[in-house]
Amino acid sequence: MTQPASPTARVAFIGGGNMAAALIGGLLKTGWPAAQIAVAEPQAARADWLRQQFGVQVAASAAEVSADADALVLAVKPQQMREALAGVATKPGALALSIAAGVRLATLQRLLGSQLRYVRTMPNTPALFGAGITGLYAPAGTPAEARDLAQTLLAAAGACVWVEREEELDAVTALSGSGPAYFFLLVEALREAGSALGLKPEIAAQLAAQTCIGAARMVADAGQDVSSLRANVTSKGGTTEAAVQHLESAGLRAIFAEALARADARAKQLGDALDLAP
Numbered sequence: 001m002t003q004p005a006s007p008t009a010r011v012a013f014i015g016g017g018n019m020a021a022a023l024i025g026g027l028l029k030t031g032w033p034a035a036q037i038a039v040a041e042p043q044a045a046r047a048d049w050l051r052q053q054f055g056v057q058v059a060a061s062a063a064e065v066s067a068d069a070d071a072l073v074l075a076v077k078p079q080q081m082r083e084a085l086a087g088v089a090t091k092p093g094a095l096a097l098s099i100a101a102g103v104r105l106a107t108l109q110r111l112l113g114s115q116l117r118y119v120r121t122m123p124n125t126p127a128l129f130g131a132g133i134t135g136l137y138a139p140a141g142t143p144a145e146a147r148d149l150a151q152t153l154l155a156a157a158g159a160c161v162w163v164e165r166e167e168e169l170d171a172v173t174a175l176s177g178s179g180p181a182y183f184f185l186l187v188e189a190l191r192e193a194g195s196a197l198g199l200k201p202e203i204a205a206q207l208a209a210q211t212c213i214g215a216a217r218m219v220a221d222a223g224q225d226v227s228s229l230r231a232n233v234t235s236k237g238g239t240t241e242a243a244v245q246h247l248e249s250a251g252l253r254a255i256f257a258e259a260l261a262r263a264d265a266r267a268k269q270l271g272d273a274l275d276l277a278p
């Protein structure tokens with residue numbers, strides 16, 4: 001990696017939804033000037049919110065914000081990508097950075113042309129607190145400045161990991177892109193199970209949430225492998241063993257393997273659908 005790109009690049013977000021807001025908030029916190037950020041967002045109420053929240057320029061279409069951008073952050077749903085990019089004109093050599101699930105760079109190149117630099121990424125919603133993680137992929141031959149600018153933009157959202165093959169981003173999507181939802185489902189399931197055992201719902205909710213927060217901190221900071229963290233809780237012949245044995249024999253690992261395989265396959269379908277659209 002060469003020196004990080006300085007926060008003087010002009011960045012245009014195409015789509016100003018949840019992920020764009022998380023990324024913009026993170027960039028502003030790092031000192032990126034609001035005057036260097038523009039957003040294309042057709043929903044008027046959302047556009048007003050973005051202006052008020054971040055003080056950035058917002059226009060209704062990508063065509064209005066793309067011409068002088070050094071980087072376009074493609075942050076619409078995969079199904080919206082084709083329409084969103086219609087009429088976009090860019091500076092040659094600008095960075096097109098996609099965060100869209102499943103959308104392949106070859107497709108984006110067909111839509112935007114070969115004069116741009118392309119980086120495909122997959123962030124996740126903890127980006128909101130700078131606690132996200134993003135997988136990034138750039139084709140061989142992508143200039144270091146384009147990779148650096150992509151990494152600088154995403155580093156505001158948390159950690160960054162580069163993958164070597166584009167298809168790995170579908171697996172990243174299945175694991176960390178969608179992953180926060182699996183965790184929220186776990187919290188929901190724990191609190192429902194606690195209530196079913198007779199705890200007041202608000203007490204069960206507090207116990208479930210704080211247990212997950214505390215355990216997540218141990219994963220991050222305890223300096224031990226997760227398997228040994230689990231072993232430390234699991235007394236021989238004790239309560240945890242009774243519960244974990246059930247989870248294992250009921251096939252929890254296989255359920256997760258299948259769930260992630262389905263997410264991975266869905267990412268590929270989303271990419272195919274965009275290619276097949278007329």
Ligand SMILES: NC(=O)C1=CN([C@@H]2O[C@H](COP(=O)(O)OP(=O)(O)OC[C@H]3O[C@@H](n4cnc5c(N)ncnc54)[C@H](O)[C@@H]3O)[C@@H](O)[C@H]2O)C=CC1
Pocket residue numbers: 014015016017018019020040041042043046060061062074075076077078080083084085099100101122123124125177
């Ligand atoms: N939500 C998540 O957890 C994550 C989402 N992603 C990806 O980020 C992308 C955006 O997802 P979200 O922010 O969740 O969706 P969202 O629905 O919150 O945001 C999309 C925004 O694009 C706007 N939009 C629609 N048509 C447009 C057009 N023609 N021009 C400009 N803007 C247009 C919509 O009004 C909306 O505000 C998706 O491709 C998704 O795969 C990536 C990582 C995580």
Ligand SMILES: O=C(O)[C@@H]1CCC=N1
Pocket residue numbers: 101173177178
């Ligand atoms: O569910 C989705 O398609 C997007 C991509 C990763 C998280 N949300």
